[in-house]
Amino acid sequence: MLPLMIDMKNKQVVIVGGGKIALRRLRLLKEEGAHLTVVSPQVNDEIKNLAASGKIVWKKKEVCTEDIKQAFLIIAATNDPNINEWIAGQVSGHQLINVVHKAEIGNVQVPKIVKKGKLIFSVSTSGASPLLAKEFSEKFASLIDKDIEKKLEEYHQYREQLKSSNLSEEERKKALKQKLDLDKL
Known part of the structure; x- marks a missing residue:
């Protein structure tokens, strides 16, 4: 796997x-500005509220191929491994798929992400232990x-x-190196 930062x-x-x-x-993808559709016969209350307020689309049904056809990223997060695996088998070569119960059958894993101002870092254990990550x-x-965080913002503006x-x-480059002065961090 190759870690990448993707504008969603x-x-x-x-x-x-x-x-x-x-x-x-x-929540993670909504924060990044993605257009979200949830496909599931049942959802928790927070997802219901987001759909009711028009912030996401909720299709109250079982998934079919047509539901995922136009997606850039698909998250297979049902409680049925057979459905998740079926979804993974339906994606085309240009789509990204995260299969939450069995990361290795998808082509994308979602690491633990931490944001501190402009500093973003992620940690992955390649699915071995999300808790450790x-x-x-x-x-x-x-x-x-x-x-x-403050120094990074100042550096960015400079x-x-x-x-x-x-x-x-x-x-x-010389001016930037002097401004950054890693010894002071």
Whole structure:
């Protein structure tokens, strides 16, 4: 697996299932601006409320091939492994699929993600232990203080200013390196 950062804004995402794991994935993807459709005969109250308020689409039914045909990303999160595996078998080569009960049959895994301002990091155990990934990421996140978040924001603004300057690329790199000064972090 290759870790990538993917802009999910306005991407079509179908989540099949309406339980706790489906909701976790939904929250994550909603925060990133994806267009979300949940396909499930039953969903939990939070998913019902999101659908009632028009923030997501809920198809109250069993999944069929037509439901996932146009999706960029499909999350197979039902409580039935046979349905999840069937969904994985329906995706085309250009679609991404996360199968929550058996990550290895999908082509995407969702790591534990931590955001601290502009700093984003993720931890994966390749499906071996989501609990360990969560614990490790929480320990690492506790090492990051507000000063680092603030410095990263300042660095970003400085970098944007340098991009529009008349400095050569080499001069910009030197200025950025001096501004960052890793010894002070």
